[in-house]
Ligand SMILES: Nc1ncnc2c1ncn2[C@@H]1O[C@H](COP(=O)(O)OP(=O)(O)OP(=O)(O)O)[C@@H](O)[C@H]1O
């Protein structure tokens with residue numbers, strides 16, 4: 001069987017459209033008849049990664065690839081990068097400035113939430129260049 005692939009482009013600080021790529025992706029998965037419990041996990045994880053790109057980076061993109069076996073989502077950004085990925089993965093760790101916190105973000109729960117919802121998560125970052133977050137959610141039959 002084939003695969004369904006696509007890409008969404010993200011612009012840093014574009015809070016007006018924040019979350020729209022993740023909700024479009026959710027719509028695509030719904031249209032494909034993916035089980036709601038799986039869609040929920042993808043939507044939560046992709047939303048968190050999308051918000052991190054919008055909050056911390058200059059620009060980025062979300063690539064998705066859906067096969068009968070798995071959903072692979074890769075969020076790549078051009079931005080400051082993450083100095084200490086292990087620290088960034090800790091619940092409650094955040095460098096979000098006050099104006100971001102006033103918008104309701106900056107609890108330091110985004111990356112832990114991605115990890116919780118994904119079957120595998122890989123975070124790579126180069127300081128001064130950007131960050132890539134890739135996660136996979138398996139589509140095991142009968143799940
Ligand atoms: N794409 C990114 N580019 C640069 N830094 C990032 C990126 N994503 C995360 N970080 C860093 O990792 C920290 C933790 O990210 P995480 O998503 O877990 O929490 P948060 O964004 O601070 O708050 P929340 O997601 O709960 O709103 C961020 O505060 C930031 O310092």
Ligand SMILES: [Mg+2]
Pocket residue numbers: 048051052106109110111
């Ligand atoms: Mg976040």
